[in-house]
Amino acid sequence: MATKKEADLRFKKFGTVSFTAITKTNDFVGYLEQGKVMGTKCKGCGLTFFPPRADCYKCLTSDVEWFEVTGKGKLVTYSKLEYGPVGFEADLPYAIALADYGTYKVFGRLSKNIPENEIKVGMEVKTVVNKLPNGQVNYVFEKA
Amino acid sequence: MGKVGIIGVGQSAFVRGFPGSIRELAFEGFKECMKDAQVSVKDIDATVVCSAPEYDKQRSPAGVFAEYLGLTPQPTFYVETLCSSSTTGLKLAYSMIKSGLHDVVMVIGFQKMSEISSAESQERMGRGADIQWESPFGTMMPAYYAMHARAHMATYGTTPEDLALIRVKASTYGQINEKAVYRKAVSADMFTDPQNPMSGPVASPLRVGDCCANADGSSCIIVASEEKAKALSKKPVWILGIGAASAPVNMAGRDLFSGLSAGELAGKQAYKMAGVTPKNINVAEVHDCFTIAEMMAYENLGFAKPGEGRELIRSKATYKEGSIPVNVDGGLLSKGHPIGATGGSQVRTIVLQLRGEAGNMQVKDPQIGLVHNIGGVGLYGNVLIFGR
Numbered sequence: 001m002a003t004k005k006e007a008d009l010r011f012k013k014f015g016t017v018s019f020t021a022i023t024k025t026n027d028f029v030g031y032l033e034q035g036k037v038m039g040t041k042c043k044g045c046g047l048t049f050f051p052p053r054a055d056c057y058k059c060l061t062s063d064v065e066w067f068e069v070t071g072k073g074k075l076v077t078y079s080k081l082e083y084g085p086v087g088f089e090a091d092l093p094y095a096i097a098l099a100d101y102g103t104y105k106v107f108g109r110l111s112k113n114i115p116e117n118e119i120k121v122g123m124e125v126k127t128v129v130n131k132l133p134n135g136q137v138n139y140v141f142e143k144a
Numbered sequence: 145m146g147k148v149g150i151i152g153v154g155q156s157a158f159v160r161g162f163p164g165s166i167r168e169l170a171f172e173g174f175k176e177c178m179k180d181a182q183v184s185v186k187d188i189d190a191t192v193v194c195s196a197p198e199y200d201k202q203r204s205p206a207g208v209f210a211e212y213l214g215l216t217p218q219p220t221f222y223v224e225t226l227c228s229s230s231t232t233g234l235k236l237a238y239s240m241i242k243s244g245l246h247d248v249v250m251v252i253g254f255q256k257m258s259e260i261s262s263a264e265s266q267e268r269m270g271r272g273a274d275i276q277w278e279s280p281f282g283t284m285m286p287a288y289y290a291m292h293a294r295a296h297m298a299t300y301g302t303t304p305e306d307l308a309l310i311r312v313k314a315s316t317y318g319q320i321n322e323k324a325v326y327r328k329a330v331s332a333d334m335f336t337d338p339q340n341p342m343s344g345p346v347a348s349p350l351r352v353g354d355c356c357a358n359a360d361g362s363s364c365i366i367v368a369s370e371e372k373a374k375a376l377s378k379k380p381v382w383i384l385g386i387g388a389a390s391a392p393v394n395m396a397g398r399d400l401f402s403g404l405s406a407g408e409l410a411g412k413q414a415y416k417m418a419g420v421t422p423k424n425i426n427v428a429e430v431h432d433c434f435t436i437a438e439m440m441a442y443e444n445l446g447f448a449k450p451g452e453g454r455e456l457i458r459s460k461a462t463y464k465e466g467s468i469p470v471n472v473d474g475g476l477l478s479k480g481h482p483i484g485a486t487g488g489s490q491v492r493t494i495v496l497q498l499r500g501e502a503g504n505m506q507v508k509d510p511q512i513g514l515v516h517n518i519g520g521v522g523l524y525g526n527v528l529i530f531g532r
Contacts, residue, residue, distance in 0.1 A: 019280065023276065051277035077292070079287045080348040083286075085270050087267075091282055109281050121294065121298035
């Protein structure tokens with residue numbers, strides 16, 4: 001008798017509230033749980049993707065490999081929210097931000113460890129995995 | 145192939161909590177437009193219905209409106225590009241006429257945002273961005289635009305005081321626009337008074353006063369071929385140029401943060417098609433969902449060089465008597481922003497201006513007008529240029 005294959009719903013664990021259950025990039029969450037923030041790179045043309053993609057629109061293939069987001073990025077911009085959408089109330093206040101790594105950029109949250117008066121556009125940051133109190137996992141920017 | 149003209153414009157009042165259903169809301173804009181155009185429903189060959197989905201229980205509103213407004217059995221369909229839905233509808237109407245398929249097309253825009261709570265509405269609006277990779281961080285429209293404001297300030301030295309001046313201008317005209325949802329005066333000192341609601345933080349550096357209000361509303365535009373426009377209307381306003389572009393949905397895919405590239409590119413296309421430059425524009429409606437959005441529009445549309453938008457508002461050049469009047473109907477900041485109705489309302493304002501029928505908001509004898517309508521956080525950009 002054939003058993004029903006269990007669906008891979010790991011992406012439900014990404015962020016405070018995930019709006020996506022099934023994606024071909026579910027391994028992203030697997031890597032987060034190992035403490036790694038990963039993007040993808042097309043094996044054919046070398047195009048790098050962050051956020052990671054499973055498919056390359058240039059080569060029309062799904063032959064991509066994972067690479068780790070390491071080193072320092074520069075804070076492009078940020079905003080501290082005093083109100084949040086439904087489901088994010090417990091996180092408030094928090095800041096969303098963008099970091100530039102040169103060949104790719106990363107959208108995420110600023111770590112609450114950075115004192116507010118030290119946050120400056122252009123400052124160096126690193127991207128680190130962050131476990132949330134509700135058992136979910138995301139990543140944040142820490143001062144590099 | 146001849147020109148395409150606008151022969152009728154209308155909108156409902158933009159209000160909090162329209163006391164009726166969406167078909168009844170659509171009727172309000174339709175009624176004003178039909179009275180303006182003085183045509184019958186038999187003259188309308190097809191309709192395009194525009195809104196952002198997920199606010200309504202009703203699926204496929206186009207067919208429901210066609211029935212309620214007496215527009216059956218003519219063809220109708222639905223289109224969306226978030227906050228720029230109704231100018232996308234207008235672009236489609238233009239194409240349908242230019243192709244020779246139809247002679248007269250109606251574009252109806254609407255949104256009844258009060259169908260759901262404000263928090264639910266913020267969550268839905270946020271889902272107009274990247275839900276897979278960004279929404280899990282707790283994003284909202286004000287925060288995305290705030291990131292652009294922060295970038296503009298860091299790059300050019302623009303200040304929160306400059307942004308407040310844009311809201312002050314909006315309120316100058318919102319007070320005299322009977323269709324506007326926010327009709328009170330706003331002064332710059334409200335932004336520095338911690339007791340005043342305008343100064344309340346939303347998403348730094350944006351404050352309550354930097355944000356437009358949700359509203360319920362509808363708009364309606366009738367577009368016609370040159371031959372039909374001349375036969376049906378005494379004063380058609382011609383579409384001279386149309387531009388449209390898109391940008392990556394995820395902020396990580398973009399290069400420009402002190403402006404919106406889709407709006408800039410759409411503007412360049414529209415100027416080229418119309419054969420005009422920014423200096424030729426006598427009156428403009430730009431997408432000021434937030435104060436920073438108007439500042440970026442000044443620069444993206446070439447009314448000011450990048451980083452010099454603040455000089456326009458400081459010198460009041462964008463007031464009614466200035467060199468380039470912008471949003472002299474109160475803009476989204478005062479009128480309110482019923483997503484799918486917004487672009488049609490902007491078009492209505494420019495058509496009334498070019499006809500000399502804008503009442504106490506009338507700019508002196510404008511020849512050429514411009515509409516700039518953005519969907520999402522610069523995800524979609526539409527720019528249209530109109531002439532008499």
